[in-house]
Amino acid sequence: MKAIVRDRYGDADCLELRDVREPVPGKGEVVLDVHAAGLDRGAWHVMTGRPLIGRVAMGVRRPRWPIGMEVAGVVREVGEGVTQLAVGDAVLGAGTATYAERARAKAKHLVPKPDALSYVQAAALPVSAVTALHAVRDAGRVRSGDRVLVIGASGGVGTYAVQIARAFGAEVAGVCRTEKVDGVRALGADPVVDYTHDDLADHAGRYDVVLDIGGLRPISDLRRLLTPRGTLVITGGEGGGRMLGGIHRQLVARAQSLFSRQRLTSFLSITKADDLATVADLAARGEIRPVIDAAVPLDAMPDAMRRLVDGEVLGKIVIAVRED
Structure with a gap:
């Protein structure tokens, strides 16, 4: 064969x-x-x-x-x-x-x-859909009425995360690059942030849950997007150095979570x-x-x-x- x-x-x-x-x-x-x-x-x-x-x-x-x-x-x-x-x-x-x-x-x-x-x-x-389910339901604990931001909303996991969060009754915003904005908006994300032109800092303190699926943004920047008791979920370990990739951010987030009212977490999807x-x-x-x-x-x-x-x-x- x-x-x-x-x-x-x-x-x-x-x-x-x-x-x-x-x-x-x-x-x-x-x-x-x-x-x-x-x-x-x-x-x-x-x-x-x-x-x-x-x-x-x-x-x-x-x-x-x-x-x-x-x-x-x-x-x-x-x-x-x-x-x-x-x-x-x-x-x-x-x-x-x-x-x-x-x-x-x-x-x-x-x-x-x-x-x-x-x-x-x-x-x-x-x-991809199972990973998104774990991110939204299990790690993010998304509930009806939550405000959720999906960073990397145009990818294989992100497109499902937008839809699953909406199916759970959340208000969902997405982050992607210019040519994918319309596609992410069609999934129900509103607003859709074009990271090549828009400043995520304008969204400070707005979200109950941030799902970080794409990019290597500093943990400190992601935490500013959360409410005082919000939840950050780091999915995957893309980018970064040859040895650990992006996994080091997951380790840092879990360590910081011990000293914060915010939940900073990651997970292994099986x-x-x-x-x-x-x-x-x-x-x-x-x-x-x-x-x-x-x-x-x-x-x-x-x-x-x-x-x-x-x-x-x-x-x-x-x-x-x-x-x-």
């Missing part, structure tokens, strides 16, 4: 489309015919091996983690002990090496694909079946919608990664392996 693979850490030039052996399901696993696979920022971390601290798990000198996690497809084969899924079931969730014609996945990390969603839409949910079912249901009911920047074939995955790195993407790019 065809799959995107790489033998070393590096940029998108290290990604190659090759013929590889078909996967075999282990205990508790299934093999999927992959219809679509979402491209998320985590794939960049696995591809580059950055920040370097992550190589303790990913492989110090050579990558041992396969690339690709978000997936939507049809069960082709079931492994020992799998009773909740059967051959022919349409599913979405988290798999292994999903930029491929077929992929393995643990059955407990998959849920049924709603009929209302295409495979491309379904593949855009598992990592994709679980209950949360997958929640975001799939929200999408099926139209309360959130996947924002698909582009659906591209498997051999275009390296170029898609370059667009993601360059910050050109509104929402998600999805690798469409089979026709929907």
Whole structure:
């Protein structure tokens, strides 16, 4: 079968489309015919091996983690002990090496694909929408009437965070760059701050919850946007130095939170079946919608990664392996 693979850490030039052996399901696993696979920022971390601290798990000198996690497809084969899924079931969730014609996945990390969603839409949910759910519901504790600011509102996680916060009854503002303002506004954010022209300092003291999904703004600047008892949620660890990336801000925020009335926090998002079912249901009911920047074939995955790195993407790019 065809799959995107790489033998070393590096940029998108290290990604190659090759013929590889078909996967075999282990205990508790299934093999999927992959219809679509979402491209998320985590794939960049696995591809580059950055920040370097992550190589303790990913492989110090050579990558041992396969690339690709978000997936939507049809069960082709079931492994020992799998009773909740059967051959022919349409599913979405988290798999292994999903930029491929077929992929393995643990059955407990998959849920049924709603009929209302295409495979491309379904593949855009598992990592990004679940991360947004954790940021809004769990870390942010957003409630109806809260004023929420989403920094990085145009990205894969940010577009969902705007919509989920609104679904929870919050008033939501978004931050993005000029060419994405209209797209973020269409999701229900009001106002939308264009960080290339507008000064976030004008919003000081305004928000009950700030979700920092993009950029490397100083913690002190973010705290000024909060009410005296507001909550700052730092999502992800993008940018920063080679060793820790942006993780150092998460550590600083947690330390400062010990001495402040404001909650300054971060979290590690783990994709679980209950949360997958929640975001799939929200999408099926139209309360959130996947924002698909582009659906591209498997051999275009390296170029898609370059667009993601360059910050050109509104929402998600999805690798469409089979026709929907």
